Amino acid sequence: MAKRVFNFNPGPSTLPLEVLKIVQDEFLDYKGTGMSIIESSHRSPEFDEINESAITLTREVLGLGDNYQVLFLGGGASTQFAMVPLNFLGPDRKAAYVDTGSWSSKAFKEGQIIGDAVLAASSKEAGYKFIPKMNDIKYPADAAYLHITSNNTIKGTQYHEFPDTGSVPLVCDMSSDIASRKLDLTKFSLIYAGAQKNLGPAGVTMVIIRDDLLAKAREGLPTMLSYKTHAEKKSLYNTPPAFGIYIVKLVLEWIKKQGGLSAIEKVNRQKKDAIYNLMDSYPDFYRGTVEKDSRSWMNLTLRLPDENLEKKFIAEAKAVGFVGLKGHRSVGGIRVSLYNAMTLEGARKLAEFMETFRKSNA
Amino acid sequence: MAKRVFNFNPGPSTLPLEVLKIVQDEFLDYKGTGMSIIESSHRSPEFDEINESAITLTREVLGLGDNYQVLFLGGGASTQFAMVPLNFLGPDRKAAYVDTGSWSSKAFKEGQIIGDAVLAASSKEAGYKFIPKMNDIKYPADAAYLHITSNNTIKGTQYHEFPDTGSVPLVCDMSSDIASRKLDLTKFSLIYAGAQKNLGPAGVTMVIIRDDLLAKAREGLPTMLSYKTHAEKKSLYNTPPAFGIYIVKLVLEWIKKQGGLSAIEKVNRQKKDAIYNLMDSYPDFYRGTVEKDSRSWMNLTLRLPDENLEKKFIAEAKAVGFVGLKGHRSVGGIRVSLYNAMTLEGARKLAEFMETFRKSNA
Numbered sequence: 001m002a003k004r005v006f007n008f009n010p011g012p013s014t015l016p017l018e019v020l021k022i023v024q025d026e027f028l029d030y031k032g033t034g035m036s037i038i039e040s041s042h043r044s045p046e047f048d049e050i051n052e053s054a055i056t057l058t059r060e061v062l063g064l065g066d067n068y069q070v071l072f073l074g075g076g077a078s079t080q081f082a083m084v085p086l087n088f089l090g091p092d093r094k095a096a097y098v099d100t101g102s103w104s105s106k107a108f109k110e111g112q113i114i115g116d117a118v119l120a121a122s123s124k125e126a127g128y129k130f131i132p133k134m135n136d137i138k139y140p141a142d143a144a145y146l147h148i149t150s151n152n153t154i155k156g157t158q159y160h161e162f163p164d165t166g167s168v169p170l171v172c173d174m175s176s177d178i179a180s181r182k183l184d185l186t187k188f189s190l191i192y193a194g195a196q197k198n199l200g201p202a203g204v205t206m207v208i209i210r211d212d213l214l215a216k217a218r219e220g221l222p223t224m225l226s227y228k229t230h231a232e233k234k235s236l237y238n239t240p241p242a243f244g245i246y247i248v249k250l251v252l253e254w255i256k257k258q259g260g261l262s263a264i265e266k267v268n269r270q271k272k273d274a275i276y277n278l279m280d281s282y283p284d285f286y287r288g289t290v291e292k293d294s295r296s297w298m299n300l301t302l303r304l305p306d307e308n309l310e311k312k313f314i315a316e317a318k319a320v321g322f323v324g325l326k327g328h329r330s331v332g333g334i335r336v337s338l339y340n341a342m343t344l345e346g347a348r349k350l351a352e353f354m355e356t357f358r359k360s361n362a
Numbered sequence: 363m364a365k366r367v368f369n370f371n372p373g374p375s376t377l378p379l380e381v382l383k384i385v386q387d388e389f390l391d392y393k394g395t396g397m398s399i400i401e402s403s404h405r406s407p408e409f410d411e412i413n414e415s416a417i418t419l420t421r422e423v424l425g426l427g428d429n430y431q432v433l434f435l436g437g438g439a440s441t442q443f444a445m446v447p448l449n450f451l452g453p454d455r456k457a458a459y460v461d462t463g464s465w466s467s468k469a470f471k472e473g474q475i476i477g478d479a480v481l482a483a484s485s486k487e488a489g490y491k492f493i494p495k496m497n498d499i500k501y502p503a504d505a506a507y508l509h510i511t512s513n514n515t516i517k518g519t520q521y522h523e524f525p526d527t528g529s530v531p532l533v534c535d536m537s538s539d540i541a542s543r544k545l546d547l548t549k550f551s552l553i554y555a556g557a558q559k560n561l562g563p564a565g566v567t568m569v570i571i572r573d574d575l576l577a578k579a580r581e582g583l584p585t586m587l588s589y590k591t592h593a594e595k596k597s598l599y600n601t602p603p604a605f606g607i608y609i610v611k612l613v614l615e616w617i618k619k620q621g622g623l624s625a626i627e628k629v630n631r632q633k634k635d636a637i638y639n640l641m642d643s644y645p646d647f648y649r650g651t652v653e654k655d656s657r658s659w660m661n662l663t664l665r666l667p668d669e670n671l672e673k674k675f676i677a678e679a680k681a682v683g684f685v686g687l688k689g690h691r692s693v694g695g696i697r698v699s700l701y702n703a704m705t706l707e708g709a710r711k712l713a714e715f716m717e718t719f720r721k722s723n724a
Contacts, residue, residue, distance in 0.1 A: 005396035009403045012604060017390075020398050024389040028382055034367035034683070036382050038563040038609070041371045041686065074436030074565060075586060078600040082584035110584055196601055201400040203436060203565045203603030222444035222472055224437060238440040239558055241565030242374060243605060247400070321396070324403065 006346040009324030010153050010299060010337045011176065011197040017341075019250045037246050042239050050246050051234060057252035058206065061260060062178075062185055069214060069231040071207040072245045077103070077175045077194040080205060081110035084171055084190065087217040087227050089115035089144045096120035096139030096168075101128045101152035102330065107173060111147070120146055128155040130291040134163045145169040145189065145213075151177035153197075154328040156301030156335065157294040162187060169213050177298045178206070179255060180340055181265040189213040195244055197298070198340045200251050204244030255340070264340055271338045271347035272297040278351045285358050289333065300336040301327060310334060313357055322350055368708040371686030372515050372661060372699045373538065373559040379703075381612045399608050404601050412608050413596060419614035420568065423622060424540075424547055431576060431593040433569040434607045439465070439537045439556040442567060443472035446533055446552065449579040449589050451477035451506045458482035458501030458530075463490045463514035464692065469535060473509070482508055490517040492653040496525045507531040507551065507575075513539035515559075516690040518663030518697065519656040524549060531575050539660045540568070541617060542702055543627040551575040557606055559660070560702045562613050566606030617702070626702055633700045633709035634659040640713045647720050651695065662698040663689060672696060675719055684712055 007014035030037040033046060040047050055070040064070075073079070084107075089095045095115060097108040099122035111117025120139040121132035139146050146165050151158040153176040163170065169189035178193040185191065190209045196202040209227055217227050229237050235245075258264055276295065279286040279302055289301045304310045310333060314326050327333035338347055369376035392399040395408055402409050417432040426432075435441070446469075451457045457477060459470040461484035473479025482501040483494035501508050508527050513520040515538040525532065531551035540555040547553065551572045558564040571589055579589050591599050597607075620626055638657065641648040641664055651663045666672045672695060676688050689695035700709055 002391050002394040002396040004391070007397050007401055009401065012401060012403060012601065014401050015398065020390055020400075024386055027386040027389065028379075029364050029366070032364040034364040034685075035369050036377065038382075039369055039371065039374060039376050041374060042564065074438060074603065075441065076436060076600045076602075079437065079586045082586055086584070106585075113582065113584055194601060201605050202404065202601045203606060220475065222448070222475055223468075224441045224444055238438045239374065239556060239564045240438075241436065241603065241606075243563050244565060244603075323396075 003321065005321045005323045006342070006350065007324050008322060008335075008337050008342065008350070010328070010335060011194070011339070012202045013197055013324070013337060013339050014341045015200070015247070016251065016254045019247065019254050022250055023247065038243050040242070042236060042242050047242060050242075050249050051236065051240070054245050054249040054252065055234065057249060057256070058208070061252050061255050062208070063261075064185060064208065067211045069209050069211065071209070071227070071230045072235045072240055072248065073205050073207055073230060074203065074241050075205065076202075077173055077192055077205055078106065080173070080192040080207065081107040082114065083225055083227065084145070084147065085111045085114040085117065086221055086225050088169070088213070089117070090218060091115065093142070093144040094118050094140050095145055095147065096143045097147045098122070098132060098137055098149070099124055100131055100149055100157060101155040103152065103154070103173060103175070104147070104149035107147055107149065128152065128157065129289070130294040131157050131159050134161055137163050139168065141168070143168045145171045147171045147173070149173045151175075151296050151298050153299050153337075154331060155290065156296045156299050157290050158296035158298065160293070177296070179261065179264070180268055180298060182261040195248055197337075198251075200247040201244050204241040204248060206248065267344055268297050268338065268340065270344055271342065272300065274344075274347045274351040275300050275336055275338070275354070278354050282358050282362070285362050286354065289331075298338060300338065301331070301333060302336075303333040307332070309361055312361070316357065317350075317353060320353065322353060365683065367683045367685045368704070368712065369686055370684060370697075370699050370704065370712070372690070372697060373556070373701070374564045375559055375686070375699060375701050376703045377562070377609070378613065378616045381609065381616050384612055385609065400605050402604070404598060404604050409604060412604075412611050413598065413602070416607050416611040416614065417596065419611060419618070420570070423614050423617050424570070425623075426547060426570065429573045431571050431573065433571070433589070433592045434597045434602055434610065435567050435569055435592060436565065436603050437567065438564075439535055439554055439567055440468065442535070442554040442569065443469040444476065445587055445589065446507070446509065447473045447476040447479065448583055448587050450531070450575070451479070452580060453477070455504070455506040456480050456502050457507055457509065458505045459509045460484070460494060460499055460511070461486055462493055462511055462519060463517040465514065465516070465535060465537070466509075466511035469509055469511065490514065490519065491651070492656040493519050493521050496523055499525050501530065503530070505530045507533045509533045509535070511535045513537075513658055513660050515661050515699075516693060517652065518658045518661050519652050520658035520660065522655070539658070541623060541626070542630055542660060544623040557610055559699075560613075562609040563606050566603040566610060568610065629706055630659050630700065630702065632706055633704065634662060636706075636709045636713040637662050637698055637700070637716070640716050644720050644724070647724050648716065651693075660700060662700065663693070663695060664698075665695040669694070671723060674723070678719065679712075679715060682715065684715060
């Protein structure tokens, strides 16, 4: 077996080795059933326990009450871009979007396809280098919702505070930073997150929706596009992405075992500090691409003095076991993704590598 | 480890043990990458090879040309119930549906939610005991499409011939019998199938669409609900259900290794004969629920003389390692699902058990 690499992929991404080992160990025989979990009926007691646990653990880990329904859906966060306006943007309303990068602009585009979507704020003109100030986010007082993207995987920015939207439902795509820090989530009416960064494998999307917003969902939608369909059946209206839910449950158990989100946040802070501090020591060599107060803890984006050096950096890093460091094809450069399952050791070793690389190449 | 059971679940269902072992063996380190396949980027060379192979193998195993696009989507076949009319049922057209059971009537309902859907034939009045005769399927000459369900998982019926629809596109939900027999699929314009019966785990749906129909797909749809989005990007517009696609690829390789669909069909015929012949030997004890010429090879439905005997049958079967035999909660009775990965040995041993059970209980 090859040595396990330090995997800085932006998603799908590294997962806790402990979780992977459990999956491997019980893959041919799930808890004495004589079959794999992927061969088990989604109506079996075994899967029912997984689904119920995944729901309960989500509420527990994220600090949410029973007034939040937890759904596990297929189709990725990109399908949520459409489901949100389909369910909540009626013909006589406007929905407001903050545009902070590629994914939020895709969400906004779906809002425009489906109804009357307007921009509440945007950092596009500035190359998405920052998250707008909370006071600069403007939207109609009767907006159907305000949509934000808490972490911008490609651009490397992250919200470190959130707008108070009063009676306007706050909807958030948390795909790339859910469960990475301790937050009061009660101001959010709807949160969704593709699992493939902090929660599990690709193919399952967590949707968390507060009862008061759910009650307002529109009727007459295609069945699978209605949140009510899935909430009423606890994601079992049809066959759900069962293997993904199973792993999400194991990852949530792993988060609890680490000490919950306070402990996770503490480690994530040390990880991002290891890299950002190194970058800030050599700002002419490791050039951060975003404003400091908008920096992401999850996806750290930087440029080197020239593209050839960037290629060299990526190649040499790979050779010593650091993979997935290439920036998104739309922006280039380097991106260091530090999701929950990346160890502090991994971040520190990468910082050491960066120190050495600079010495040899500055 | 518990002894591997004979798993007659209707889906998710048994998968080839050889495939499960490959997945387990390489789960912590996919082909020397130092990471699990579920940690691998969907833009990596490793996943690209999987996706390309899955597409190529689908065409090869099913006997389709390059004029069929092969997609792997999330959301289950239930999402296809909506995507088909969203893409192909314009405001001035009618779509025709044959209603042969629970799933086809759900597909029909989505057609009605989205546009003008009409019934082309139905066996509902007869309790869905048969597949309508091809001559009894009537639809407008300019219908947007005719939708059928090739195998009815719950009711236990299956098409053994298909209508010639001429210029009307034939659309088929093959979730529960795709790749189970050698068929000429070139008369179909669109085929979809949830993977969790004959192809792989839950969470991925195969969609096969002919170019001439794809070209007619409507514009202006939500991005993720448009077949064109996915066809143009080979299912990689967003992060696909990667683990599911990986297993589908392995299952298709396994089918090839068995000798392709001719060999699979031969074994499936022997399997269903083992059970149906036994039933036909004791028709007062093992009472088939559907007309003989509509019998499914995949899901064999039957009743025993009374419900207590059925409970006893299910319990005693389970005790000796035959699981998943309970009929769907909407119909009761017994259901024997004989998907590709169920071995001939399994079917024969179940037939022996049925013989013995009858002797003791008739």
